[in-house]
Amino acid sequence: MQGLHEESPIAINLVSLVMQFLTPDMIGRLANSFGLDRNRVQFAISSAVTAVLAAFNDTATQPGGAQKLVDAAGQHTSTLANFASELAVGGQSALFEKGSRMLLSLVGAANQNALTEAVATFTGLSQGASGSLLAILVPIAMGTIAQNHGRRLDTNGIANLFASQRDNIAAALPPDFGSLLSGTTLLNSLGDAARTATAPGSGAAAASGLVTTARQRGADAASAWSNWHYWLLAIAAAAALLIYFAATH
Numbered sequence: 001m002q003g004l005h006e007e008s009p010i011a012i013n014l015v016s017l018v019m020q021f022l023t024p025d026m027i028g029r030l031a032n033s034f035g036l037d038r039n040r041v042q043f044a045i046s047s048a049v050t051a052v053l054a055a056f057n058d059t060a061t062q063p064g065g066a067q068k069l070v071d072a073a074g075q076h077t078s079t080l081a082n083f084a085s086e087l088a089v090g091g092q093s094a095l096f097e098k099g100s101r102m103l104l105s106l107v108g109a110a111n112q113n114a115l116t117e118a119v120a121t122f123t124g125l126s127q128g129a130s131g132s133l134l135a136i137l138v139p140i141a142m143g144t145i146a147q148n149h150g151r152r153l154d155t156n157g158i159a160n161l162f163a164s165q166r167d168n169i170a171a172a173l174p175p176d177f178g179s180l181l182s183g184t185t186l187l188n189s190l191g192d193a194a195r196t197a198t199a200p201g202s203g204a205a206a207a208s209g210l211v212t213t214a215r216q217r218g219a220d221a222a223s224a225w226s227n228w229h230y231w232l233l234a235i236a237a238a239a240a241l242l243i244y245f246a247a248t249h
Contacts, residue, residue, distance in 0.1 A: 014165045015172040017144045018049050018137075021080060029084065030136065033092045034129055044123040044133055050172040051115050052137050054186055055107045057169055060162040061189045066155040068106055069162075072142050073153065075102075079143030092136075099135035102142070111186055118180035166190045 022030075022045055031038040059065040086095060104112050112134075120130040149157065170178075170190045181187050 012148070012161070012164070013168045014053060014141075014144070014161070015050060015168050017148060018053070018141055019045075021083075021140055021144060022049070026084065029087050030133075033087055033136075034132060036125070036129060040123070040125065041133070044119060044125055044130070045137075046172070047122050047174050047177045048119050048130070048133050048137055049141070050169055050174070050177075051119060051181070051186075052103075052134060052141050053165070053169050054173070054181070054190060055103075055111060055115060056141065057162040057166060058111075058186050058189045059106050060159050065106075066159045069145075069158045070153060070155055072102055072106060073146045073149070073158070076139050076142040077146045079139045080147055083140065083143070095139060096132050096135045099138035100131065103135060103138045106138075107186075111184060114181060114184045114186065118177070121180055122174070122177050162189075 024042075027042050027045065028038050031041040034041060056069060060069055083095075086092075100112075103115075107115070115134055116127055116131045119125065119134060120127050123130065125133070145153070145158070145161070149161075153161075166189070170187075178187055
């Protein structure tokens with residue numbers, strides 16, 4: 001098998017390759033690991049995958065970044081083959097921890113936090129769940145690169161790979177999601193390809209509105225229960241008084 005740097009960029013779509021691994025069955029396993037609804041995880045994955053790859057694309061353009069990516073991919077040559085079994089035997093914590101450390105080393109603390117906040121805002125997931133999802137996608141992304149590059153991927157190869165993927169990554173950004181990262185440098189390396197994703201349209205406001213609506217519904221439900229609970233106590237008190245008067249007269 002040729003290295004990725006020797007293949008035509010048209011032959012590879014890194015986003016699609018990662019998503020191919022995330023089958024419905026795998027998404028179900030991840031949802032169980034997170035203790036979350038499967039549909040919520042599936043919705044979150046589209047933004048989280050492209051966020052991770054956009055961050056790695058930015059890393060590839062930084063001094064020494066390509067070497068970091070090569071080293072990271074080298075640690076995940078067998079990850080995809082063993083991933084399901086590691087989840088099954090309760091290795092989630094180890095996967096999360098390793099992925100989180102690797103994401104930190106590749107993109108830095110500020111960008112890691114920005115990614116987590118963007119995914120949380122866009123999807124309505126908690127910060128913890130969003131961070132765990134991003135962490136678990138790091139070995140999957142690196143495993144995908146490792147599985148498809150053969151043994152010849154070097155710094156030039158991985159730099160060329162991500163350069164060839166800019167349009168694919170930008171096109172995969174969900175509508176308005178990119179605007180949540182517009183205050184960072186994470187999308188700068190995508191160039192004009194990311195302009196549509198970060199165009200004014202207040203995706204952050206729309207996403208925040210969805211989260212606010214969900215929270216408001218929860219508050220409304222709590223208020224309704226509180227009102228019902230109040231009237232239930234009042235009815236019970238009235239019934240007790242009636243029983244008391246009936247027994248004493």
